[in-house]
Amino acid sequence: MTAVPIPQKPGARLRAALVELLYRQSRAVLFANLVIPWPVAYVLREAVPGRQLLIWIGAVYALTGARLLLSYRYFRRGDQAPGPEVWARRFTVLSVLSSLLWGGVGWIGFVPSEPHLIAFVCIVLTGMSGGAVPALSAYPPAYAGLLIAMQLPFALRCLSQEGSIYSVYLAFLLCLVCVYLYYSLITYRSLKETVSLRFENLALVEGLERERDRATAADRAKTRFLAAASHDLRQPIHAAALFTASLAALARRGDIKGADAKGIADRLEAVIGSLGGLLHGLIDVSRLDAGLVPVQRRPISLARMLGDLREEFAPQALQRGVALRAVPLDVWADSDPVLLKRILDNFLSNALRHAPDGRVLIGCRRRGGAVEIQVVDTGPGIPSGQHQAVFEEFVQLDDLQLDNPQRDREQGLGLGLAIVRRLADLLGHPIGLRSTPGKGSAFSVQLPLTAPPALARVSPRRSEPSGRLGIMVVDDDVQVLAGLATLLAAWGHDPVCGADVEELCRRHEAAGADSVHLIIADYRLKRGLTGSEAIARLERYLGYRVPALIVTGDTSPERLRDLTATGRLVLHKPVAPERLQAAIREAVAGEAPAGSA
Template structure:
């Protein structure tokens, strides 16, 4: 099979050049007709030229047919027919030696020898791709010519005949070299095509495996977030009871452990979403001074508790970026500095790098990083000074996420560090001349007393935890595990329209919270404020929640965040 593939490639390489060989043969035929028109009997001359023309026409038709129908099954037959055509052409041109050659006439000698040597030289260029065709033509043409010249008796003519023989041997040797190189090239091409095909297969398998991994992590996150969401609800309710100081400490430690688990899971899901390409950008003009001030305020308590001086020097400039993702980058860099730098001072600053580019710097005076470690610092699951793999120190994904997010937003991130001289992480981003979108701040001391909340979730623990939480806020609560149960309870007890609907996205029997929200709104005839909650990740859920005009929250949701979101939605509705 491999030899047949090579033979097909040889013929396909040769065929485009054969048409020029045919044109050359016709030109040589015209030359002979012109030179010997009045020197050879006309019938002989016309017969010879006619045979040449008929053969070229037949070979041309075969060439067209073979180019369109050549395959592995018929390649040997096509090659044999082509070689026989070359042999026939060789016989016609060999006869020219007997018909036109007159050794006593220098003009005839020069023209015939030159034309026959030239035709075989042209055949070398074309037919060396397939040696049987070249042998059939060149040997058939030159061997009779050499024999005629050698047997004439004149020393000068004999020498010419010997030179013709040497020329034939040289042509054969050169044709072998050309043919060998062509076969090696064709074999290498097939090998490269095979390697390229294997590479594509392996690449597709790797991409598919990566997609499946991301899908698996995304699907698994729902099951992992469900008990974590319920745990935070229970702990939130437990902390409101009259507990002893020791019990309160245990609750705080439990909350901290749950928060650590949530951070680890969020990091894994962020990497999953970045790798699967599900994360979508919301690029707009953002005021860096306000954004950095908000983030610094979050870390001020950590700085005071850790005895670290946190300084901020942010210019009132606007940048073209995704505010949420850029905030995540800065938070990760600050968290990394507080957790791992062993620093006494950390600073955040913005500077104008040049006319249209800004620079955000997060700098510490800690221990710094060895030069040999810099190349790995943005790798996934890579951690310094954590050989025991303490999960309280994270998974080593924070800086990897920063790098991926920066690339996604079109920003550049760099690290300047030296062992014992601290670290400076810099994010370079484009400036914006547009006005930034204003940020609405939530009000403190939120009171949700008296509002009617409907909760739909197929997890009994979450239903119980949510009910306890909202009852502690003096809300009226109706809990159901599916849409039909909810509608039945609303109908049976003649409930008024709820103030807010909170529905889990993934319910049993392939139902979703989107359907629940739609059915409840249809029942009461207006758009009830609604929150879609899910442990799943991905932009699809966000788009689907936006399609029914409801808020989307990802589990686990801290009770305080629930209160803030619901208060904002109700206030918006009443206004």
């Protein structure tokens, strides 16, 4: 039997299931049509001519054969077969024709001079009608047609005769018709509820299976994260501790040289930058999952973008001995340039990393009304069974290509392609991967083509403010507070710091500080106070609105949504010094968009 997909809409699924029940449960009726005609003919043989009986039996068998053929075709139907309503109507037509033949028994077997034959015919018709209730009630029109066609000839003969006995037969017949119709309706409702309940149970089971799979995937992701984080995050922290201990040892000796201190500081800054990169990858995933990444679409010149990418990655390609080539098309695509560049940056970084002394090509191909950007490398390739896995969290390409359990710390936590997948879903750009082990890989992203933009005048950019700023800092971590105060003072600003709002206000009054140009607040403060609430209290204290930055270490999607709703610029720990400087300039200049940075 050929399986046919069940329609997706609940109502259509229910109708299709009921029609299938109609065909399955009619087998008993078809069997009765093959067997019962012979006993009926035997009883009527003396009152009805044998020729008529044989013609009647032949007609019943012919229609039964047609119904069997219809049933066979229904169960062997293909994908292009008509819908369930068509099959139900076909069944009803043949069922009514067959019932008319049985109704003919009520006509030819109605012999007034033979009362026992009338009783026999009445019993046969009521029995056939009653037996069809469970078989045909899945489609009420089919049963109603059968009942009327089967009982109408007998009722007409009763009406044509005089005598109280025929009125009794007629009344008896009408009562049975009403009772059968009632039970047919009850059976239909019962079947409908049963089938509906079965679909609800199936949906519940499918939902539970999806939840189970989701929970299993989340558990696997958590396990991968803990395994990756326990190793990859420990390494930079361990290195930072070693550099800090080295700096402290030189300081205790008292003969630390400026060049040595700078060298250690540079290495320490690189280690902290590496740690920040790992943590920012987690933040990016959370922001994408929370739907907090805005999309700003505009026409993009792919020729210019691919040329810029080649220039940007040329030094890295030269360092790795990779021949990098760009083959652009002079077309324009509709996308977000920042998010698209991030996707292509990841493709190119992976290609250069995994094809040392090889070749990497970035190019475009038209695909109807779209254009496909491809990044092709001559690296080791990825097994076909792992093409989906590379886009999961905490998976590194080396693990799949080389079956190597050792993680490369320079690749981070293995979030790059997971972020690419989320960005592509956000933009609505299909991504693809074709790879052959030993020959290389080709990652691609497809974009819709668009017309070039109209020329527009470029407005002059506002000059950024400069000079000494009065900055309020509230953070309940003493070490962070001291570090921020030292850094801001080193940049030439006037910081006033406090562990809570009350302490900060007291210090501001005691210092007799001038106007406050900026507030920097940690998001989670003492006694359940949030950074946005602290900023509001400080503004009430000052009596005017002040630009503000919120610094947080939270990565949960819910928390990120709350932070975005504040309308303040949000910085995620650890914050690189240059990013903090840029955020201060943007906030004070009034150019900072609400959201994360």
